[in-house]
Amino acid sequence: MTTSAIVPPATLGILGGGQLGRYAVMAAASMGYRTMVLDPDPSAPAGLLAHEHLVAAYDDPDALRRLAFDCDAVTTEFENPPADALDELAATVVVAPSPAAVRVAQDRIAEKRFLVDNGFPVGRFQVLEGDDASIDASLVDLGAIVKTARFGYDGKGQRVVAGVADTVAAWAELGGVACVIEQRLALDTELSVIVGRAASGDVEAWSVAENTHVDGILDVSVVPAAVCDELADRAVGLAMAVADALDYVGVLAVEMFVADGELLVNELAPRPHNSGHWTLDASVTSQYEQQVRAVCGLGLGSPAMTAPAIAMVNLLGDLWEGGDPDWAAILDDPHAKLHLYGKAAARSGRKMGHLTVTAPNTTAAAARALELRAAAAR
Numbered sequence: 001m002t003t004s005a006i007v008p009p010a011t012l013g014i015l016g017g018g019q020l021g022r023y024a025v026m027a028a029a030s031m032g033y034r035t036m037v038l039d040p041d042p043s044a045p046a047g048l049l050a051h052e053h054l055v056a057a058y059d060d061p062d063a064l065r066r067l068a069f070d071c072d073a074v075t076t077e078f079e080n081p082p083a084d085a086l087d088e089l090a091a092t093v094v095v096a097p098s099p100a101a102v103r104v105a106q107d108r109i110a111e112k113r114f115l116v117d118n119g120f121p122v123g124r125f126q127v128l129e130g131d132d133a134s135i136d137a138s139l140v141d142l143g144a145i146v147k148t149a150r151f152g153y154d155g156k157g158q159r160v161v162a163g164v165a166d167t168v169a170a171w172a173e174l175g176g177v178a179c180v181i182e183q184r185l186a187l188d189t190e191l192s193v194i195v196g197r198a199a200s201g202d203v204e205a206w207s208v209a210e211n212t213h214v215d216g217i218l219d220v221s222v223v224p225a226a227v228c229d230e231l232a233d234r235a236v237g238l239a240m241a242v243a244d245a246l247d248y249v250g251v252l253a254v255e256m257f258v259a260d261g262e263l264l265v266n267e268l269a270p271r272p273h274n275s276g277h278w279t280l281d282a283s284v285t286s287q288y289e290q291q292v293r294a295v296c297g298l299g300l301g302s303p304a305m306t307a308p309a310i311a312m313v314n315l316l317g318d319l320w321e322g323g324d325p326d327w328a329a330i331l332d333d334p335h336a337k338l339h340l341y342g343k344a345a346a347r348s349g350r351k352m353g354h355l356t357v358t359a360p361n362t363t364a365a366a367a368r369a370l371e372l373r374a375a376a377a378r
């Protein structure tokens with residue numbers, strides 16, 4: 001712990017009121033901190049549990065003044081708070097991660113440039129912005145994905161394309177906003193590494209997660225990833241190096257592709273990550289507690305696993321299609337944990353909750369988690 005550590009009952013502010021913020025609120029509250037959430041949605045999951053919920057826009061001057069005045073530290077649970085608002089807060093209160101780090105992670109173009117400039121491996125890509133529509137045919141003819149530079153999540157703001165004409169049309173469909181074109185890679189698998197990094201430079205990483213996406217949305221994460229130790233070690237080293245290069249303070253997730261046996265960075269999330277929900281149920285320190293520790297200048301907690309293997313499956317709104325799901329099987333299983341975020345409207349593709357299962361190995365954990373999710377559907 002540093003001498004300037006922010007200790008309970010200090011107040012932690014969180015920009016964003018989604019499920020990641022909700023767990024940060026819970027972690028902070030259980031340590032004795034007060035919490036204040038800023039989110040314009042009155043029913044935001046984190047707002048429902050925080051000591052105070054400021055229902056206002058992220059750039060609302062009065063709300064930012066309240067945060068600056070009442071909070072001892074401010075963090076974020078999503079990548080899109082206006083960076084200028086973070087700058088404003090940082091003038092008077094501890095803000096972590098830094099506005100500069102959030103700026104990089106919230107813009108795919110800035111993120112790619114940062115990664116390339118620092119020698120981190122990325123797939124082939126081209127930036128599309130302004131009037132520059134000279135699309136590299138050798139890139140898009142192989143099959144590519146056009147992604148908006150800003151505000152994409154869960155595969156939103158993306159178009160799969162093949163060929164120049166298709167790419168031009170997709171870009172127009174995306175509104176002609178700044179985009180990147182990425183080569184569509186044949187993936188061996190996808191990994192994520194989540195690290196907690198303190199202002200001192202101390203860094204801790206959880207075991208590598210192996211992630212399966214469906215329609216661009218995370219579906220299943222298993223930990224530890226079924227990759228060789230050498231690749232897992234390289235993935236952890238890469239994530240720590242990225243955190244160092246950003247002089248990052250807080251919890252950072254680095255999403256990675258494995259293609260042709262090589263690791264490539266997909267994207268960075270300047271916050272706890274969906275693939276790290278498992279840390280609530282099978283780690284000495286959850287990613288949310290680590291966020292509080294890092295941001296408040298406490299020592300980092302141990303990321304050691306408390307079970308040999310765990311699987312997490314997301315519960316999307318689609319599961320509610322036939323009526324409220326039947327949770328009985330999940331609630332009856334001694335090795336399963338049900339998590340629901342308190343969201344009222346179950347829309348298709350909306351993350352409503354998740355469940356985890358611990359088991360002797362990831363194959364058994366994933367099989368059981370999928371079985372339990374299927375059993376919940378009406």
Ligand SMILES: Nc1ncnc2c1ncn2[C@@H]1O[C@H](COP(=O)(O)OP(=O)(O)OP(=O)(O)O)[C@@H](O)[C@H]1O
Nearest residue numbers: 145152153154155156182183184185213216266267
């Ligand atoms: N270049 C690519 N080649 C192959 N698959 C890709 C590529 N880009 C994205 N994907 C697939 O789509 C998923 C979502 O992509 P990406 O991470 O860019 O989206 P996102 O909208 O930022 O999602 P989130 O923020 O929820 O992680 C990836 O995890 C991967 O499964």
Ligand SMILES: [Mg+2]
Nearest residue numbers: 154255266267
């Ligand atoms: Mg992603």
